[in-house]
Amino acid sequence: MSQAEVRRNAIAAVTNYKPSTQPLDFSKTSPTDIFGSNVFNDKVMKERLPKDVYKSLKKTIENGEKLDSSIAGPVAAAMKEWALSKGATHYTHVFYPLTGLTAEKHDGFLAPDNQGGAVAEFDGKQLIQGEPDASSFPSGGLRATFEARGYTAWDVTNPAYILENPNGTFLCIPTAFVSWTGEALDKKTPLLRANQALNTQAQRILKLFGRNGERVNSFAGPEQEYFLVDRNFFFARPDLLIAGRTLFGGKSAKGQEMEDHYFGVIPRRVLAFMLEAERELYKLGVPVKTRHNEVAPGQFEIAPIYEQSNLATDHNQMVMTTLKTVAKRYGMACLLHEKPFAGINGSGKHLNYSIGTAALGSLFDPGDTPHENAQFLVFCAAVIRAVHKYGKLLRAVVATAGNDHRLGANEAPPAILSIYLGEQLTDIFDQIKKGGAKTSKTKGMLQVGVDTLPPLPMDAGDRNRTSPFAFTGNRFEFRAVGSNMSIAGPQVALNTMLAESLDFIATELEKITKGDPKKLNAAVQKVIQEIMVKHEAIIFNGDGYSDEWQKEAKKRGLPNLKTTPEALPVLTEKDIVELFTKYGVFSERELHSREEIYFEQYCKIIQTEAELCLKMAKTIVFPAGVRYQKELAETTAAIKATGIEPHTTALDDVTGKVRDLQTAIAGLETVLAKANGKTVQAEATTKCTKVLPAMLAVRDAADALETVVADDLWPLPTYQEMLFIK
Numbered sequence: 001m002s003q004a005e006v007r008r009n010a011i012a013a014v015t016n017y018k019p020s021t022q023p024l025d026f027s028k029t030s031p032t033d034i035f036g037s038n039v040f041n042d043k044v045m046k047e048r049l050p051k052d053v054y055k056s057l058k059k060t061i062e063n064g065e066k067l068d069s070s071i072a073g074p075v076a077a078a079m080k081e082w083a084l085s086k087g088a089t090h091y092t093h094v095f096y097p098l099t100g101l102t103a104e105k106h107d108g109f110l111a112p113d114n115q116g117g118a119v120a121e122f123d124g125k126q127l128i129q130g131e132p133d134a135s136s137f138p139s140g141g142l143r144a145t146f147e148a149r150g151y152t153a154w155d156v157t158n159p160a161y162i163l164e165n166p167n168g169t170f171l172c173i174p175t176a177f178v179s180w181t182g183e184a185l186d187k188k189t190p191l192l193r194a195n196q197a198l199n200t201q202a203q204r205i206l207k208l209f210g211r212n213g214e215r216v217n218s219f220a221g222p223e224q225e226y227f228l229v230d231r232n233f234f235f236a237r238p239d240l241l242i243a244g245r246t247l248f249g250g251k252s253a254k255g256q257e258m259e260d261h262y263f264g265v266i267p268r269r270v271l272a273f274m275l276e277a278e279r280e281l282y283k284l285g286v287p288v289k290t291r292h293n294e295v296a297p298g299q300f301e302i303a304p305i306y307e308q309s310n311l312a313t314d315h316n317q318m319v320m321t322t323l324k325t326v327a328k329r330y331g332m333a334c335l336l337h338e339k340p341f342a343g344i345n346g347s348g349k350h351l352n353y354s355i356g357t358a359a360l361g362s363l364f365d366p367g368d369t370p371h372e373n374a375q376f377l378v379f380c381a382a383v384i385r386a387v388h389k390y391g392k393l394l395r396a397v398v399a400t401a402g403n404d405h406r407l408g409a410n411e412a413p414p415a416i417l418s419i420y421l422g423e424q425l426t427d428i429f430d431q432i433k434k435g436g437a438k439t440s441k442t443k444g445m446l447q448v449g450v451d452t453l454p455p456l457p458m459d460a461g462d463r464n465r466t467s468p469f470a471f472t473g474n475r476f477e478f479r480a481v482g483s484n485m486s487i488a489g490p491q492v493a494l495n496t497m498l499a500e501s502l503d504f505i506a507t508e509l510e511k512i513t514k515g516d517p518k519k520l521n522a523a524v525q526k527v528i529q530e531i532m533v534k535h536e537a538i539i540f541n542g543d544g545y546s547d548e549w550q551k552e553a554k555k556r557g558l559p560n561l562k563t564t565p566e567a568l569p570v571l572t573e574k575d576i577v578e579l580f581t582k583y584g585v586f587s588e589r590e591l592h593s594r595e596e597i598y599f600e601q602y603c604k605i606i607q608t609e610a611e612l613c614l615k616m617a618k619t620i621v622f623p624a625g626v627r628y629q630k631e632l633a634e635t636t637a638a639i640k641a642t643g644i645e646p647h648t649t650a651l652d653d654v655t656g657k658v659r660d661l662q663t664a665i666a667g668l669e670t671v672l673a674k675a676n677g678k679t680v681q682a683e684a685t686t687k688c689t690k691v692l693p694a695m696l697a698v699r700d701a702a703d704a705l706e707t708v709v710a711d712d713l714w715p716l717p718t719y720q721e722m723l724f725i726k
């Protein structure tokens with residue numbers, strides 16, 4: 001079948017689409033009944049575990065106490081019985097390697113009983129530790145080849161669950177993935193370490209405010225954006241299939257400028273898909289809450305209720321997997337790439353982030369009393385200081401080839417990190433800065449711990465979408481995270497940066513108060529004042545998309561790391577290594593391995609895209625161009641033969657555009673042949689500064705051809721078709 005036929009068939013298949021799945025009926029099984037039904041949750045554990053085992057396990061889960069290894073046996077036995085009752089035949093340790101994906105390796109419960117039969121087996125040892133042959137996961141030199149294996153270790157804090165397949169189910173056990181030398185090979189281990197560091201430092205602050213021993217955790221509510229396209233189009237576009245984004249495609253006559261898609265009526269097929277995806281997620285205990293159309297045509301969002309960070313992170317991975325698998329059942333492909341289509345919005349993942357305790361809730365909530373207000377201001381000042389000191393780190397942890405197309409592309413936050421506080425809160429910090437302890441008598445100046453803050457407005461929707469890091473009433477929203485990424489990295493950075501700031505503030509406050517609570521308010525006032533004098537440059541409430549901000553940010557000395565090759569070296573800069581090693585989150589080796597792995601990933605992605613770009617340009621676009629050229633040439637000759645002078649410029653036009661395409665292809669080939677550097681960093685830089693522009697030149701030439709080649713000869717589904725035929 002020719003590529004043009006594939007395109008026509010795709011259009012026909014989409015227009016004749018009939019749902020093949022059985023309709024769901026929520027009145028028979030309500031979401032509240034389904035919720036968590038496939039999770040080995042607290043209720044199940046209480047029912048199935050011996051009392052003392054349950055109690056001991058709870059302590060580990062809730063207070064982070066060390067796991068009593070003698071309980072692994074009874075827990076494994078209960079888990080196995082529960083899983084078997086749910087029809088499970090296999091179990092798997094689920095882990096999160098540095099590819100950002102979810103990994104699993106299944107083992108059967110089945111074991112021969114040596115009497116010709118078989119029994120289901122699963123013991124404490126198998127629960128606690130697994131040994132996937134994972135030598136081909138990236139390790140950045142952390143594993144020498146002679147001991148290429150890492151092991152997975154049960155993450156007690158997140159519950160096990162059952163995944164369903166039409167032909168059976170299996171038990172999933174969340175795990176951390178480490179090398180035999182104890183180095184983190186995954187996304188989870190550093191997050192657990194960073195949570196620990198945050199807890200330790202935040203507790204010191206709480207203690208000064210008279211609260212003792214409450215565990216502080218970080219919380220995340222990730223808003224997941226994604227695109228849906230019909231699977232027939234998806235398969236007719238090698239670029240979507242292989243690279244996850246379109247490398248070619250002229251602008252659709254209609255894009256997102258009418259703003260008629262955002263919050264519009266959700267198309268029927270899409271809604272049907274959402275209902276089933278949500279149902280699957282309910283079963284897994286993922287508290288998905290909101291769904292809506294996003295700004296770009298074909299773009300949507302799903303958001304859960306926020307949860308403790310480790311759980312929210314695993315749940316977000318489940319959301320991504322579920323969106324992809326369920327979309328298939330509805331004849332669609334879910335695109336999680338940060339920029340699947342040029343010229344319209346890309347997809348991000350707004351990470352709503354807060355820290356808090358079970359009793360106090362969010363520590364970024366201003367509260368109602370002067371005492372609560374003072375505590376809030378301390379935590380808020382810690383964030384301001386942290387983001388100013390380590391903004392470049394926040395930039396580095398969201399640096400990927402995919403996200404580079406989005407950040408700073410005038411519809412997503414810029415690559416410059418700044419904080420949006422809103423007018424009122426900015427004013428309050430300004431008063432503290434100007435007032436300070438000495439001049440606090442000045443009329444109208446706010447005195448920390450004495451005056452009550454005015455009620456701060458909760459952010460209704462996205463009031464300032466242009467800020468990468470916005471205060472939204474009781475949390476911060478980090479908007480530079482890419483749609484395709486694990487949210488672990490950004491949280492590891494945030495928690496560690498914040499731990500360092502809280503450590504600094506606690507030390508200062510302890511020095512001044514010397515254990516006298518009466519001195520606290522004045523001390524807080526003084527410390528916050530100093531912080532504001534030093535760090536207020538990070539606050540920016542204006543338009544982050546504007547050119548003025550680029551200039552202003554430069555004046556303020558804020559880094560503007562535009563691309564991944566510029567941002568990744570931050571991971572091993574001296575202050576960052578000190579930060580992570582000081583709080584035991586990453587060793588220097590672990591940081592170097594990460595930098596190397598992420599550079600490698602970047603290079604591999606661009607290499608693949610460039611090769612694909614060449615292949616498609618040469619074997620799909622170019623032939624379409626010359627075929628049309630031939631048709632025009634023959635027609636022109638035929639007209640001439642009748643004695644009429646064919647006054648057409650079309651042939652010249654097409655000839656010119658085909659020639660441009662050939663030139664661009666040759667250009668990319670030349671550049672790509674030389675795009676290997678001595679180091680991964682050098683290679684990444686070449687890929688970024690030479691290969692990407694050369695790919696864009698090929699695309700421009702191809703897209704120009706798309707505007708003139710006869711539609712029946714055009715081989716690739718167009719933007720218009722992919723985005724508007726639902």
Ligand code: ADP
Pocket residue numbers: 219220221222223290303304305306352353354362459460461462474475
């Ligand atoms: P919006 O589009 O206005 O930003 P959404 O409802 O789409 O709001 O998403 C907001 C997200 O923030 C949800 O996941 C919500 O649970 C989460 N969230 C709310 N409060 C907190 C908090 N204190 N800490 C972390 N996340 C929070």
Ligand code: MG
Pocket residue numbers: 223350461462477
């Ligand atoms: Mg939001």
